[in-house]
Amino acid sequence: MNIQLIPKLLVSDADAAITFYTQALEAQVNLRVADDRGVVNHAELALDSVAFALAQSVxxxxxxxxxxxxxxxxxxxxTVQNPDATADRMVQHGAELVxxxxxxxxxxxxxxxxxPFGHLWVIGGELRDQRPR
Incomplete structure (x- = not known):
């Protein structure tokens, strides 16, 4: 059995969150499950080989x-290849630079x-200045 840990983010507006994460982080939606009222109670997204889920707060x-x-x-x-560009893209789509x-x-x-949903992201990558000290 493989162990898997997938964080599930609870958000005030699941469809808006799906839009934000697909645009700002270039995430891919693998699954979206809504109840008969249209409330998303589970969605799975992927960032390259990393997965996370989200759901409407209830x-x-x-x-x-x-x-x-x-x-x-x-x-x-x-951790991404270009943390500056990722943070900038998140801010352009409604996030706040803390x-x-x-x-x-x-x-x-x-x-x-x-x-925009209150989750805090530490966006990181390799040092820009790689010169020996």
Missing amino acids: EEWGWNDPRSVGGSPVLIML IPVEDRPYGKRQGRVRD
Whole structure:
């Protein structure tokens, strides 16, 4: 048996989130399941070989999105080839830049973005300045 861990992001508007992630992160939708009222209770998306899921928040099920509980207690760490371009694209599609993408003293190029649904993403990649010190 293979172990698999797929985070499921709860959002206030699942269809808007699918649109955001496909445009801003170039994610591919692998599955979208809605109930008879059209509420998306499960969608699976892929970023290259990485998968994540999302669903509409449903208060009576205890499924609360970050904005409904005052923020996200989780940082989603995404390593990409060009973190600057990824963060910029997220912001162009409605995310908020929380911490600019910069070379960090701990050896990574990272920044933080809050998506339109309240989830916090640490966007990182290789250092821009690779010269020996």
